[in-house]
Amino acid sequence: MNSIDESPKNILTARARLGEGPIWHSQKQLLYWVDIYNHRVHEFNPTTGEQKFFDVGEVVGCLAPAKTNRLIMALRHRLAFLDTNNGDVTPIIDVETEKPSDIRLNDGKCDPAGRFWFGSMSTSGPTARLFRYDPDGSLHVLLTGLTVSNGLGWSPDRKTFYLTDSPTKKIYAFDFDVASGNISNQRVFAEIDIDSGVPDGLTVDRDGCIWSAIWDGWCIVKFDPTGKEMARISMPVQRPTCCVFGNQDLATLYITTASVGLSEEEIQKSFYSGDLFSLATNISGMPTYEFAG
Template sequence: MLHPGAAGVNRPWHMAWDGGAQLGEAPCWLDGALFWSDIERGELWRLAAAGVAADRLYHDRPVGGFTRQADGALLLFRDRGNVVHWPLPGQPGEARTLVEALPGEQASRFNDVLADPAGRVFCGTLSSPDKAGALYRLDPDGQIAAVLEGLGTPNGMGLTPTHDALYVTDTRARTIWRHDYDVDRGEVGARTAFYVSDTPPARPDGLCVDVEGCVWTALYEGGAVLRLSPAGEVLERITLPARYTTSLCFGAPGRGELFVTSAGGPARAQAGPHAGAVFRLEVNVEGGPVYDSRILLQNTGKNARNSS
């Protein structure tokens, strides 16, 4: 249900890119441009300005999520638990492997990722026939360990403005969980259900948090974006012409804009007239900070630790 007074909602949307992604995901505003991936096609895209053609920067193994390092390169979180330090075109250096693979993840891939203020990266892996989904933490020293196991489809994540709680979406469970979080130690604690979708098949997918502490989530198979209060109440529902809305991020500071990715581009007859597009919404609120990862390259290729 919408919270009393919530808009129900015909907020105007604008087309940022209508390239028909098969599985558009992981949008992130970095260095004055919008980046996102098309996971199924193994592509990474960048859109520098409205009205300018997007650039395909990468075409290789599937990228579920990525972060920016202090040197401006990206960390690409790919299939089989693989993590690569990847300089953008024009940057010096070559791609370097941080994690070759993770035990038990040969049939899986990373999905959404999130860097915290200390430069750690939380990265979820999808469930496979042999293993349930898990949430891993990649520490600045290059060590990686599972911190949550037994998940269905780990997806969008975000931190509260005070960094004392971590939101973790499990799309298969149709639930956004709110975990206690110790930012000094990187410890993920007890959880409570923050939001559960009661309108199947719509279920929460990507997630971001605004400066007011409200949570924004894209509804996969719901063709919509929700804004949730810090108490988990639906404040706003924005519908879009794409059934498979997947993820979202805020744009440049001061603009009050939100970008939303979607999937299903090759099947628009079933998935909506602009399936696979990237949409831009004017939302009149700013996004919370996006943190860089700070993973040391000299400690690349280490084995995973035991789960903690």
């Protein structure tokens, strides 16, 4: 594949339990990502190699940039702001008000208009949902009947929305109206044919190609805008979880990984599980959108 200059590099020994949801903060030129079960939001400077983390006190599923040195986060059953200057967590709104024990919030991102999209995941069947939180403070349920709402993104022309339901091994596409924030015309964009692997987080590049991290698949799969597989990028770990393009030119792919649930034998085969990786490409990714509220 002519867009890949090298193999993924291990750039940070993090040993995360469940590293997820990387975002590139263009203004700060920093990478943020979460370690869900360790309740941490990590901040990494790829230029200096410096990293630190904020303990947010509970499960943190995803995050996105917000204004005035803040990040917006989906915690277990609520949204909150994180102040990256002092680590303060400010609650915004409860999402799952009944707080069922088998449901928590999961992956999410902001859309091109600055609305925060995030989903939930269920351990008891298709009871998860996809939500949208608008800058005016309103919360909307966009989809029901999901199992693990995961990997989401938007096409460069802002006309298509992508969403992954991991256990089904499917990535869906929808028509997207950027003015209203509505989605329609759900269809299967791609279905993963790796025996043990399931699609996890994803990112979209400026050519409209989708890069999906394959949990238990030891790889990142790149699809063209029609859903045809273009390439598989081998990873040295069993559970890559998500990816995002970063750096000044948005041409470096950052990849989070997980160690949770692996046996001792699997960890020996996948020794660097939970670490942060990067991959140099000659492709430019899409920016990480900021919450407009």
